[in-house]
Amino acid sequence: MQDEPSIVAIKPADLPAPPPATVEILQACANPDVSGQEIAGIVGQDPVLTAELLRMANSPFFGMSREVKTIDRAVLVLGQRALRNLVLCISMQKVLRGKEIPGFDISTYWEDSLRRAVAARHLGETQHLTPAECLTMGLLLDLGLLVMLQAMPEAGPEWQSLRRADPEERYVIEQRLFGTTHDRVGAMLSEAWSLPEELGTPLAFHHGDLPVAAASVLEKLCNIAHCADWMAAVYGTEAKVATVERCQEELGKYFQIDAEQSQVMLAKMAESVEEAAVALGLRVKKQIPLDEVMHQANERLANEALS
Helix, strand or coil: CCCCCCCCCCCHHHCCCCCHHHHHHHHHHHCCCCCHHHHHHHHHCCHHHHHHHHHHHCCHHHCCCCCCCCHHHHHHHHCHHHHHHHHHHHHHHHHHHCCCCCCCCHHHHHHHHHHHHHHHHHHHHHCCCCHHHHHHHHHHCCHHHHHHHHHCHHHHHHHHHHHHCCHHHHHHHHHHHHCCCHHHHHHHHHHHCCCCHHHHHHHHHCCCCCCCCCCHHHHHHHHHHHHHHHHHHHHHCCCHHHHHHHHHHHHHHHHCCCHHHHHHHHHHHHHHHHHHHHHHCCCCCCCCCHHHHHHHHHHHHHHHHHC
């Protein structure tokens, strides 16, 4: 029998450092005294980042009515917060692309992250929150797990077990494997990267225990993150029928979304994931529609019952 990986707690030194250009842009976007023109000037110093931002801004996923040809125009059209979010999406991908981890499939990791991102975006729209901000939050939600796997690559073969578990089951597995969990590491990463609270708070508290004094919008964002995690799990977890039922319970509990509405939102995710992948420069396989996913799950349950 193979020994389980030794339990280890992630330390601040294990966290990836943000690129200097990203730090400068985040600080500038957070400073009300810095103009959009000055932010465009900072972004323009990095030609690769500039090209990637313009490519993303002009993708159909972000729905610009006119082509955005310059960073000055991007700042004006998108706004500083949306620009900051796109910079974070690009930077996190680059920094965490990292080394190859035996037994770990980075493409399915990003596919699951995109599911959380589009689920958070859809939920954000129902709550009249900025969709781009919710998208970014969902994409970053599981960064703690990627950091843990990079710090402890011997746990890579456990990836499939982690992926097939629902959010609660996976939380327990993480604690056993790493001695910590993705939300705790996400909180450390948020502090290290000086993320704004509307992104950092959901990373740290989407599994509960939100500070009592937290603003209502932060509580709503944490609830969106929590439900987005369950929505993504419908496509990845092994126990799909039970996961769908639990997902519907959570959506009803936090957002008064009924079973029929939740089915519509879950069904939208497959198409949205493919669109988001193109926009963010990520590769994912063709997504299976929800009805086919559930048909396969029910067929497997029937076969198990017969056997």
